[in-house]
Amino acid sequence: MTPSPLRSAMTVIAHSVREGVRRRVFLAVLVLTAGFLALYGLGAHFVFRDVGNFAGGEANILDDKAFAGATIFGLAMFAILFLGAVLSVFLTLGAVRGDAESGLLQPLVVRPIGRTTMLMARFAGAAALAATYVVLVYLAAWAITRATGGWSPDHLIGPALGLALAVAIIAAISLLLSVLLPATAQGIVVFMVFGAGLTAGLLAQIGNAIDSDSLHTIGRVASWALPFEGLYAAGLHALISGTSGLTGVVLQLGPFGGSEAAGPGLIAWAFAYMLGVLAIAAFAFSRRDL
Amino acid sequence: MTEPPVLAVSGLHKSYRGQEALAGVDLEIRAGELVGLLGPNGAGKSTLTKIACGLVRPSGGGVEVLGRPAGSPPARAALGYLAELFRFPGWCSADELLRLHQRLAGAAGGAGEREELLDLVGLGEARDKRVEAMSKGMQQRLGIAQALVGAPRLLLLDEPTSALDPVGRRIVRGLLEELRRRGVAVLLNSHLLSEVELVCDRVAIIARGRLVEAGTPEQLAGPGGVEVETAAGVKVFAGAGREDAPRIVAELVGAGERVYRVEVRHSSLEEVYLKAVGGQTG
Numbered sequence: 328m329t330p331s332p333l334r335s336a337m338t339v340i341a342h343s344v345r346e347g348v349r350r351r352v353f354l355a356v357l358v359l360t361a362g363f364l365a366l367y368g369l370g371a372h373f374v375f376r377d378v379g380n381f382a383g384g385e386a387n388i389l390d391d392k393a394f395a396g397a398t399i400f401g402l403a404m405f406a407i408l409f410l411g412a413v414l415s416v417f418l419t420l421g422a423v424r425g426d427a428e429s430g431l432l433q434p435l436v437v438r439p440i441g442r443t444t445m446l447m448a449r450f451a452g453a454a455a456l457a458a459t460y461v462v463l464v465y466l467a468a469w470a471i472t473r474a475t476g477g478w479s480p481d482h483l484i485g486p487a488l489g490l491a492l493a494v495a496i497i498a499a500i501s502l503l504l505s506v507l508l509p510a511t512a513q514g515i516v517v518f519m520v521f522g523a524g525l526t527a528g529l530l531a532q533i534g535n536a537i538d539s540d541s542l543h544t545i546g547r548v549a550s551w552a553l554p555f556e557g558l559y560a561a562g563l564h565a566l567i568s569g570t571s572g573l574t575g576v577v578l579q580l581g582p583f584g585g586s587e588a589a590g591p592g593l594i595a596w597a598f599a600y601m602l603g604v605l606a607i608a609a610f611a612f613s614r615r616d617l
Numbered sequence: 618m619t620e621p622p623v624l625a626v627s628g629l630h631k632s633y634r635g636q637e638a639l640a641g642v643d644l645e646i647r648a649g650e651l652v653g654l655l656g657p658n659g660a661g662k663s664t665l666t667k668i669a670c671g672l673v674r675p676s677g678g679g680v681e682v683l684g685r686p687a688g689s690p691p692a693r694a695a696l697g698y699l700a701e702l703f704r705f706p707g708w709c710s711a712d713e714l715l716r717l718h719q720r721l722a723g724a725a726g727g728a729g730e731r732e733e734l735l736d737l738v739g740l741g742e743a744r745d746k747r748v749e750a751m752s753k754g755m756q757q758r759l760g761i762a763q764a765l766v767g768a769p770r771l772l773l774l775d776e777p778t779s780a781l782d783p784v785g786r787r788i789v790r791g792l793l794e795e796l797r798r799r800g801v802a803v804l805l806n807s808h809l810l811s812e813v814e815l816v817c818d819r820v821a822i823i824a825r826g827r828l829v830e831a832g833t834p835e836q837l838a839g840p841g842g843v844e845v846e847t848a849a850g851v852k853v854f855a856g857a858g859r860e861d862a863p864r865i866v867a868e869l870v871g872a873g874e875r876v877y878r879v880e881v882r883h884s885s886l887e888e889v890y891l892k893a894v895g896g897q898t899g
Binding site for chain 2: 342346434
């Protein structure tokens, strides 16, 4: 009897999730996350306590809570994206070529489950874990920010979903690279791609601060070429989209410079991009001798 | 209507970047037949097996499993496979691993099938043992149990006894005989000629991507001469067979020799193999 593709996919997803949870790297990420949240809580406490000194007599013009909260929460989003990217990469590290070289893949692939179903299931398992992880850490960071400083972002859910989609895209890119490259090269290249996206975002920030159209354009193009960066920037923007006045201006000069609203175009493009990457991965996998 | 062969390989070619691994191989295996595939390293044995289970795409020719193209879902549903180099997730217990493969194979055997398979390979006591805590031999036996999930009609085993001790090998031999009794077709890739000779109905020898010899072990092991011990010493009549023995003895006795012992010799599978592959090694 040949099992249905859906049933096979669910089996592989469950297997991938269990494998991800049982891998030591997941434990390491959890320990790192606990450390990060503890440090974040400590940092947030002191930032909110001391921000009044920074605002000084201009407290009525500059909303010190919004300034401090948005700044540290924006930085927390960067850290969460980074940790989510690390998790995405490790959950898909060697998923095809690496596992084939070690002999893990063949016993599964010879089963009636098709290669495409198997690949999509591996992606779904990794993306679900990484996306759940970033959403939970994001919410934990928000709860800490709220508890220590009484500040909440202007939009809470949108940036969380944006981060979730961003790490899913990184998982898709990593999975594609796992078909083409050995595990070590895959890890290196995907982190280089991730770094390229962040660098482009930084260029956009600088472009915004010095009012350079060229840098701003580079940032925009990179956001579309590597939409995880665009989603992250859009998430940053959503945090303070309702913040105006001097506080909004000051924030734009900091880590929020260059961030733009996502808009339906970016979201649609991000999904199309992810599906396109997965389609290429499935095609390459179907042609690969194991 | 006659049932198609369980495995039908016809004119199979495979090249890796211009390097020919298989150069037109034909082979058929019927239900309940146990065929040993022999050949030096790099002869193309594993490539043939991998094409049969859809892991490698052929460059030419074709392979069918029960009349379905190799690699198609119905073909894969009909076979069990144990790779020469395989690994299972270390965190899985034996029972968990078999359950995973049951789900992927659509096998409805449940816990009963898992228990039977583990007993069959001598791992009945290790059902909850993690793979990472198993010896290489235990993992290999677990690999065989995994290949048998879902009662496949065709079993492709690539060096299934390479990590086994003599007791483990005996267990696998018994298992193969039991599978033959159940009508399962088996293609056994092995370097262990004695083992192949012991259990296989037919032997196919492959060298440089071509099938160079095929037949039953008896057919392949042709006459190796007649050895006669007389008062004058041991005489060997090379090329003579069983039918020649009475005439040889009569002639010797007629010539006044005293005959103490007569033995009809057969060339061993090893001799046939070495002759067929021309001393090639991988």
